[in-house]
Amino acid sequence: MGPAATRPVVIIGAGIQGCATAFFLSQRGQPVIVVDKDHVGRHASGVNAGGVRRLGRDIAEIPLSVAAMDWWNQIDQLLDIDKGFHRQFYVKVALDDAGADLASRRIQQLHKAGFQHETWVDRDQLLCRIPHLTKSVLGGVLVQGDGWALPWKITRAFHDKAVALGAEFRTPVTVTSIDRSGEHWQVTTDAGMIETDIVVNCAGAWGGRIARMTGDVLPIEAHAPMLVITDRQPIFLQSVVGVMGGTLSFKQLDNGSMVIGGGKRGVADVARNLTQIIPAGLSSFVMTAGRVFPHLRDVAILRAWAGIEGYTKDDLPIIGNGGEAGIIHGFGFSAHGFQLGPAVGEALADLVMARQTRVNLAAFSPHRFAESPDQTSRR
């Protein structure tokens, strides 16, 4: 099948979604130009916690997450990299009865929906798998085959591979307006105008602004979830650990450093590209980490940071065709888009080529907001 358009498709945003889309399109021989106001993986895609999980996802998101896992399991061959995906398991531990209760309800709910990938493991099994866990753990919900990856490395690898296949990246280039001109679109940037038939909006926290330029009103809020990284310790953990009913993601990197994320938000300053850490929030999720791994009391924290991420009202991403022909949106991943990246890139490439997507994207339709503007938040 030949390219969908002779003019290059313009992708706005060089995060994981934009880079993956550029990769799949380039692989299919479709010329693309990716523009980004900063550089590749500058925000959430480069600095997120790196969780590669199907565990704990909204049921609507599971098929997409499962499709993404197919790509993750062959990521090294796909992108010509080494150890791109640290595949082990991801577990959310129950630290108290409320957590255990939540776990059993979650597993029942998934079974009812026809998914078997999340399973309960009891205390002894869990302590056998992770001996350093607190002895007071009750058990946990586990997905075998989930794991973690280095966000910047993967985002960069999609970029590199896309470039090798002919994609063009222009950074730092800011889009100032998008206007229809007859049958095609004019994307005006601070570095000249690009004419194209199809615009793909992968602008993350800035996606709402880009959508507005195309005439779509898609509400998006920017937040900055915080993370910390610690000094190196002897390796004691290969898997990723979270907490049932809490917000924790805990992993140890190959060099021994631990990355701890907790969903707690810092301050996102979208206009100035800046984030600020809030000490009390950090303290709260580091305490949760302490409840799970008490032996880490005296380990030093080297850095805390936060990446700017776009959140939708229902915490599900916006993936699909916009109001006008030739506009495709893929943003608003609400802090769980990294693992989805490869499947989203594939799906957006399918939409560009006007093909049937592998996964049904109805739950992510941009139009869900237009239809019910006062839909209540599920958060």
Add this chain to the structure above:
Amino acid sequence: MANQHFQIVIIGAGPAGMAAALTTTKAGLETIVIDDQKDNGGQVYRNLQANQKTSPAYLGQSYYDGVKLAQSFADCGAIYRPDCTVWQITDTHEIALVSQGKAELITADYIIIATGAIERPMPVKGWTLPGVMSVGGAQTLLKQAAIGAEDAVFVGSGPLLYLTAWQYIKAGLSVRAVIDITGTKQWRSAIPFAPLAFLQPGMVAMGRKWLGDIRRNTEVINHVIAVEIIGQSQAQGVSCTLSTGDKIEIGSNHIFLHQGVVPNVNLTMATGLAHQWDHQAHCWRPVIDVTGKSSDEQIYIAGDGAGIGGAKAAVIAGRLAASAIVARCGKPRFLAQLYYKLRHLHYLSIRPFLDRLYLPPAHFRLAQADETIICRCEAVSKADVDAALDSGASGPNQLKAFCRAGMGRCQGRSCGLVVQEMIASHTGQSMTETGYYRLRPPVKPITLAELASLEGPWPD
């Protein structure tokens, strides 16, 4: 629990911080001084109280100049919190501390940051070998514990190098050699500013005395254009190349390196204050007005952390910033401020000369050999940085992701300037365009339990 609030929070108890506290407490403002050292005095007056008892002469008169200031500070009524580290200041002027294993948050009407200077990195081949340390480190050992090494070699340039070598000699330690990298080109650019320097005749005389005493007691090697530390697992000596092309090798297990000091901007940058590249002193410094007020109306910066001026200038800068704050609290201090402004200018009159004379030549600011380690925390070599630049890293923050330089414990203190200069020379950009690392809290490492203590005790 509500945060404790103070009218004035001073960070750092060196000359600037101590002097500022004298002024704010005298005006009746509730003042707390937070210091990450065990005792007030900063680096320059380190361990002054203890040393005063035995008063070793080798520390020199300039050290004991601090006695009166330290005494007045002890009596001034400011709350003094030694062993207490500031690890973040938020936009809302919430100051995060950690002390004795516990974190605290305090707030302030005004903050004076007086965190002083750090040594400029000197990335010569072998500088990470055991036996090699900075001159500042060597001087700290001397002041803190009266520890010195026999047969050491001092390499580099700048007042602190000569002072410490002089103190070594006066302490009766044999100094094997002083290898001076100051070039004739620097002399030529500094000489026009010599008349200004003579507005500080005391300082000029002191410097001449140090140099004279050093020459009489050890070998001084000049016209050095390249330096390398010799040794595989331990420093065994230093090899230097002269401008004539000759090579000299000197054996020693103790090599002390120094090529000047620069403002310690880690806290001020992490706080998000505006900074500018100082072309004369070749370093970053915070943007301040004449009283020390930063780009944040509530935050002042005094002393070497605002631009290198030395201890005496720091005292005046501390007084000046504090006076400006006192004035903003409704107690005009026009004459005092004018007096401090003039005296500050006077003390700085020697800087144009010193900055030019002791600016290390570019080939000493940049590493020469491929295997030279640039980022010590993450063991990133010059070759690694070059490779990252070749593969498209376009700035210091991207470079972190490409090769991990600047990602370790020290938050770039020992590689930031080197990496930035390497990028600038690779891209042809100015240092301002290249910019510096985005710095992240905690400004100094704190433990998980310390951070979590804001919530409660660490789980068992």
